[in-house]
Amino acid sequence: MSTHAPVRPSYAAVLRLPGARRTFAAALTARLSYGTVSLAVMLSVTRATGSYAVSGVVMSLFGAASVFLMPARGALIDRHGPRRALAPMACVYGALLPLLAALTWHPGAPVAPLAVTAALAGACTPPLGPTMRALWAELAPDRNLLQRAYSLDGVAEELLYVSGPLLVGVLAGFAPPAAGILLSALLIVGGTAVFVASPVLPGPRPAARGVRLGGGSGPLAPAVVALGVGLTLSGVDLLTMAYASAHAYDTDLVPWVLGALSAGSVLGGLVNGAVRWTAPARTRLLRFSVALGLMVAAAGLAPGLWALTAALALAGLFFAPALTTAYLAADESVPAASRTQAGAWVNMGVNAGSSAGALATGLLIGRIPLGVCFLVAGATSLAAAAAGCLPRARRG
Known part of the structure; x- marks a missing residue:
């Protein structure tokens, strides 16, 4: 439970919370990768295979693995703490994305390795958004300030998903589409490295258990x-x-x-x-x-x-x-x-x-x-x- 003295809820007060500015900036840097990676992968796979159908399959595998395994990755972070769980996820994800970029750098990419690599990368996507929101709940001393923090987080995320494709579009003007995948890897690894170094991150919680979904309670x-x-x-x-x-x-x-x-x-x-x-x-x-x-x-x-x-x-x-x-x-x-x-x-x-x-x-x-x-x-x-x-x- 937070020991900070109550503060008047405002967006400025959110950013004045101890460690909030540095940690939030690092999380946003890493999360910008989510705004760039989808378009970059789609453009790269389409260019490398010459097939929109193959691109759709690869994107579906990438997205499904990322989305449907999100609660499992969140449970790992709750149990082992962000430092122990996020860093390995970011490293594996950050290694698979350059592999995907290498496979799509030139035309004639083999479909099976593309699909497998995309699915594995999706399965390892670090859940920076849920982790940052859980951290806001640790940092904010009351529910009104937490509401401000979540709203600020949501607005920032909205802007990331608008600016990410624009950034890929600019990059595609002078580099192969696969360069956007490399940029996504750099953002996620660099941002996560700074994020997990934050002193305000909680440690592991060995007692954490699976979330109860039904029965009138739970998420x-x-x-x-x-x-x-x-x-x-x-x-x-x-x-x-x-x-x-x-x-x-x-x-x-x-x-x-x-x-x-x-x-x-x-x-x-x-x-x-x-x-x-x-x-x-x-x-x-x-x-x-x-x-x-x-x-x-x-x-x-x-x-x-x-x-x-x-x-x-x-x-x-x-x-x-x-x-x-x-x-x-x-x-x-x-x-x-x-x-x-x-x-x-x-x-x-x-x-x-x-x-x-x-x-x-x-x-x-x-x-x-x-x-x-x-x-x-x-x-x-x-x-x-x-x-x-x-x-x-x-x-x-």
């Missing part, structure tokens, strides 16, 4: 809602592109529309962290998920691209708050010894939803009216919010 409900949020938002990119094409707009405007969604998310995240909420985290999570779903569903009724832009910007206001609150709710549901694994379940939920939602949306577009596609996308958040109520309702 199941937040993870389910995060899954719905990921399903809803992942299809928006394709739906926006389809909307622009169907209404004869220039598709070059689509990034600006999606930029409004990101801007809304950043603003919503900052406001969410600044408000002193009275409702419990799980109640707020369900409300944010419902609001997000309703706004995305309503976006399908937009009469023009600028109306769609406004609707998506409003939807974005609830995206970062929903994820931030999901992590808070998961953290509250477990003992301190299992915080990293609990956050990893939520992380797995949103990332699994993002992958499945993009696939499902791609299958729906062209088969049902576009407005109905938006309605279905929004309905997934509503359904997840309803499902998130079930574990608590079973308690007697």
